Amino acid sequence: MLNTIEQFVRPEIHSFNAYPVGETTNAIKLDNMENPDAWDQSVVDDWRQRLKLTPINRYPDAEAGPLHAKLREVMGIPDNTGMKLGNGSVELIQMVCMALAKPGATVLAPNPTFGMYKMLAFFANMDYRPVDLNDDFSLNMPAMMQAIEETQPAVVFLSYPYNPAGNLIEERDVCQIIDANPGLVVMGEAYFASAGDSFAKYLDQYNNLMIMRAVSKMGLAGLRLGYMMGNPAWINEFNKVRSPFNINSLTQVSAEFALENRAMFETQTDETCQARDSLYASMKKINATQCCPSQANFILVKPKIGQGNHLFDALKKVAILIRNLGTTVGLLANCLRVTVGTKQENAVFLQALQENS
Numbered sequence: 001m002l003n004t005i006e007q008f009v010r011p012e013i014h015s016f017n018a019y020p021v022g023e024t025t026n027a028i029k030l031d032n033m034e035n036p037d038a039w040d041q042s043v044v045d046d047w048r049q050r051l052k053l054t055p056i057n058r059y060p061d062a063e064a065g066p067l068h069a070k071l072r073e074v075m076g077i078p079d080n081t082g083m084k085l086g087n088g089s090v091e092l093i094q095m096v097c098m099a100l101a102k103p104g105a106t107v108l109a110p111n112p113t114f115g116m117y118k119m120l121a122f123f124a125n126m127d128y129r130p131v132d133l134n135d136d137f138s139l140n141m142p143a144m145m146q147a148i149e150e151t152q153p154a155v156v157f158l159s160y161p162y163n164p165a166g167n168l169i170e171e172r173d174v175c176q177i178i179d180a181n182p183g184l185v186v187m188g189e190a191y192f193a194s195a196g197d198s199f200a201k202y203l204d205q206y207n208n209l210m211i212m213r214a215v216s217k218m219g220l221a222g223l224r225l226g227y228m229m230g231n232p233a234w235i236n237e238f239n240k241v242r243s244p245f246n247i248n249s250l251t252q253v254s255a256e257f258a259l260e261n262r263a264m265f266e267t268q269t270d271e272t273c274q275a276r277d278s279l280y281a282s283m284k285k286i287n288a289t290q291c292c293p294s295q296a297n298f299i300l301v302k303p304k305i306g307q308g309n310h311l312f313d314a315l316k317k318v319a320i321l322i323r324n325l326g327t328t329v330g331l332l333a334n335c336l337r338v339t340v341g342t343k344q345e346n347a348v349f350l351q352a353l354q355e356n357s
């Protein structure tokens with residue numbers, strides 16, 4: 001049996017390890033950039049009413065028309081800007097790679113970055129060119145420009161705020177990249193809600209800019225919904241590789257409902273941003289750790305050399321789960337990443353961090 005599998009599965013896939021997903025236990029979960037707050041009970045009741053009315057024997061609206069319209073209205077996306085939805089923004093990244101994967105086509109991204117860019121490029125058989133960031137997580141512009149010149153990438157993936165440090169990369173650097181790149185530049189705005197800024201204002205100016213946003217990190221991770229917006233001509237091509245009915249009925253109805261109740265999310269986002277800033281201030285006082293200022297809902301922690309694994313294990317022992325990035329080499333060696341939780345969770349985390357630093 002195994003021989004048969006090996007005979008048919010692509011060898012580079014066969015030798016690959018699946019995406020590591022943290023175990024869900026009763027731990028305090030600060031590992032996945034989720035919004036820690038549940039919905040108010042009255043909102044949950046209204047939502048359930050809405051779900052009851054959703055026919056589940058029928059296929060969903062293939063174009064998710066009402067949800068598109070609601071998103072355009074709420075996010076202020078003009079009609080002449082193209083827009084498509086994905087089953088999580090990861091599906092949108094996959095669609096872009098699938099459509100652009102001509103033999104020899106290159107995906108270029110700074111390094112380190114969101115891990116799925118590399119994986120989806122790899123699955124699509126595209127060349128992947130990582131360009132190391134500067135030590136302060138800013139873009140190394142001479143290296144970026146040289147790599148663009150050399151590889152003429154079909155797509156450059158950037159993010160804003162930047163994953164994994166939560167910083168905002170320089171606007172003029174991004175514009176220089178969009179100007180220089182013959183292909184597409186995708187700006188991943190997964191943390192748009194807490195960023196307070198967006199590259200959407202450049203869509204009129206650039207034909208090769210695509211903005212991708214997630215709703216996961218603002219509090220709808222369970223729905224699996226993302227949207228991209230940009231030049232309709234590009235979107236039209238990507239739409240051809242989209243799987244039919246990719247946004248299920250329950251997600252369509254729930255996302256529309258959530259957008260109608262967005263005041264609740266806006267309050268939660270404000271609270272998260274305040275909690276992040278206060279967590280950051282407290283963490284900085286613990287002198288065994290260094291952390292990066294963040295515009296997202298997480299903080300990257302750089303413990304003293306060699307202390308990353310120890311700290312991760314010590315927190316895990318007291319049922320606090322954060323993300324250990326320390327298994328990687330380079331800029332993230334020894335690093336940990338903590339998601340901003342509720343006030344109480346953050347206090348428990350800080351206490352444990354203090355005791356183990």
Ligand SMILES: *Cc1c(COP(=O)(O)O)cnc(C)c1O
Binds near residue numbers: 087088163189214224
């Ligand atoms: C978390 C994250 C995503 C994932 O978004 P989903 O919509 O949940 O698939 C995409 N891009 C970046 C940069 C992220 O940090």
